[in-house]
Amino acid sequence: MANVNTELTGRLVDAAARILVEDGPGGLSLRKVAAAAGVSTMPVYTLFGDKQGLLDAMHREGFRRLGAALAAAPRTDDALADLGALGLAYRDAALASPHLYGLMFTGGFGHTEAADATYRPLVAAVARCQAAEVFTGDDPEPVALHLWALAHGLVSLELAGKITGESYAEQLGYAGLAFLRR
Incomplete structure (x- = not known):
């Protein structure tokens, strides 16, 4: 049942x-x-x-699907490659449920735990890059926020038909360059 x-x-x-x-x-x-x-x-x-209960369920389900996609991203010994895979998993989840994706980031929902649970893997991946001395810095939060904002914006542009998937991957790569240890 x-x-x-x-x-x-x-x-x-x-x-x-x-x-x-x-x-x-x-x-x-x-x-x-x-x-x-x-x-x-x-x-x-x-x-x-009621309608609010349905909207709440839609919001939770969008984040559940995103969380599942992020959890399925490969984890290897290469922290930078894993971070890139996480970015691609984010895109794949958004494209798989585009109708829910827009709802997930609108206000009026009290499911911050669901949203936070999908952000934490990104913070952890950035921290791995910093610990491996691939990225500069010792605080993963600002880097993660920058990368998430970029990924979110790029996915939104792709869903609106303004960019392609190739452009998404290319732009993620450019974003990572800003934090590489030289």
Whole structure:
């Protein structure tokens, strides 16, 4: 039964995210989500309670998917390569769930733990680069924030059709150059 609820929740969240992007916040209703997912309204109300419950679930699910993608990024003995793989995993997660990606970074949600859990791997990867003396500095936070802001901006540009995936990888590489130990 848990797998059925997980699968149904995923379908409903994805349907709601598409409606939110296509019709805006005013166009999102539990009834529309149910129709788009091909179910009655009963499971939607049972799973989410109300529209805010659905939005909260969408927000959590976006960060859950991002966290899973980051956790699946390879971890090797090469700290810099692993940092690059993390940046590519971030992009892949955003492109896999573009409708949720935009919602994840809007205000009004109290799931800071979910967001923070997806940021911590980046901080740890930068700290590994610093410990390996690949990057300068001893505080990974400002470097991680810079790299995250760049990755987020580039992904947003790619989702808007303004850049390509090749440009994303190239720009991440340029960003890393700023912190290389010379």
